Amino acid sequence: xxxxxxxxxxxxxxxxxxxxxxxxxxxxxxxxxxxxxxxxxxxxxxxxxxxxxxxxxxxxxxxxxxxxxxxxxxxxxxxxxxxxxxxxxxxxxxxxxxxxxxxxxxxxxxxxxxxxxxxxxxxxxxxxxxxxxxxxxxxxxxxxxxxxxxxxxxxxxxxxxxxxxxxxxxxxxxxxxxxxxxxxxxxxxxxxxxxxxxxxxxxxxxxxxxxxx
Ligand code: ATP
Numbered sequence: 001x002x003x004x005x006x007x008x009x010x011x012x013x014x015x016x017x018x019x020x021x022x023x024x025x026x027x028x029x030x031x032x033x034x035x036x037x038x039x040x041x042x043x044x045x046x047x048x049x050x051x052x053x054x055x056x057x058x059x060x061x062x063x064x065x066x067x068x069x070x071x072x073x074x075x076x077x078x079x080x081x082x083x084x085x086x087x088x089x090x091x092x093x094x095x096x097x098x099x100x101x102x103x104x105x106x107x108x109x110x111x112x113x114x115x116x117x118x119x120x121x122x123x124x125x126x127x128x129x130x131x132x133x134x135x136x137x138x139x140x141x142x143x144x145x146x147x148x149x150x151x152x153x154x155x156x157x158x159x160x161x162x163x164x165x166x167x168x169x170x171x172x173x174x175x176x177x178x179x180x181x182x183x184x185x186x187x188x189x190x191x192x193x194x195x196x197x198x199x200x201x202x203x204x205x206x207x208x209x210x211x212x213x
Contacts, residue, residue: 001098001159003032003127004071004090006083008178009053011203012060013195015176019129021066022171023102027127027155032102033071034061037081047182047209050075052202059198082115087123091163098162099124105168109137121146125158126166185209 005020012034024032034057038050048056054075061068073089074081083101090099101124108128111117120126130136139147151166152158158167181191186209192200203209 001027001029001031001100002090003027003029003100003102004035004087004124005032005102006035006037006074006086009034009036009057010048010178011053011056011181011195011199011208013176013178013181013191013199015174017060017196018174019171020068020102023100023127023129023169024066024068026169027100027159027167029100031069032067033069035071035074035086037074038077039080052206052208056199056202059202060196062198080115084114084116084119084123087120091123096162098159100127101125102127102129104129105136109139109143112141112143118142121150121164124163125161128166128168129171130168182209186211 003020003024005016005023007016009016016034020032020034023029036050036053036057054070054072057070061070074086077085087099087101101120103126105128108126111120114120147166150164151168152161153167155167155169158165176194181194184191184194185203191203
C-alpha cells in the first residue's frame with residue numbers, strides 16, 4: 001500500500017513529518033512518498049522555489065530511518081500541478097495497488113475546488129488527518145455524501161481497497177503550519193523546534209521568507 005503525502009512544503013515542518021509517520025505506522029504502509037507540487041493550483045505562490053522546497057524536503061528526510069521518500073513527478077511536469085494527473089500517472093504504474101492520498105481535513109474539505117475532483121475517488125483512497133487546534137470545516141454537498149457512502153472505520157479493510165474509500169485518522173496534535181513559520185521569520189523571530197535543524201539552517205543561509213508572503 002502506497003501513501004502519498006502531497007503539499008507545498010513551504011517549508012516542510014514537524015507537523016508534516018510526525019503525522020506522516022503516524023499514518024505510515026497505523027496503516028502499515030509499505031511506502032510513503034512526499035510529493036511536493038510545482039505550482040499549486042488552489043493557493044498563492046510559494047515563498048520558496050520548487051528546487052528550494054525540494055532541497056528542504058531532502059534535508060528533512062536525510063538520515064531518518066522512517067522509509068519516507070520523495071516523489072518528484074509534479075516538479076518534473078511543466079505547468080500547474082493537478083493531483084488528478086499525478087494520481088493517474090501513479091495508477092498507470094500499477095493497476096491493483098492500493099494508493100492512499102493523505103490529506104489534512106482542511107485540504108480534504110477544499111476538495112470540491114480541485115481540478116476534476118470527482119475522478120480522484122476512482123484513482124485513490126483518502127486518509128484524512130484531523131488538524132489540531134482548529135475548528136473542523138463542515139463537509140457539505142457531494143463531498144459529504146461521498147464520505148457517508150465510502151467512509152471506513154476498519155483500517156484493515158481499508159488496506160484491501162485500491163481506491164474510493166475514506167478513512168479519518170487521529171494523528172499527533174502539532175499546531176504547526178508553514179504559514180506560521182513564514183510569519184515568524186518575516187517578523188524576525190525564530191522557528192526553531194518547529195522544523196528540522198538542517199531545514200532551518202538552509203532557510204537562514206539562503207535568507208528565505210524574510211518578507212511576508
Ligand atoms: P500553509 O500554512 O502554507 O498552508 P501547511 O503547513 O498547511 O502550509 P502544506 O504543504 O500546505 O503545509 O500541507 C501539506 C499537507 O499537510 C496538507 O494536507 C495539510 O493539511 C497537512 N498538514 C500541514 N500541517 C499539518 C499539521 N500540523 N498536522 C497535520 N497535518 C498537517
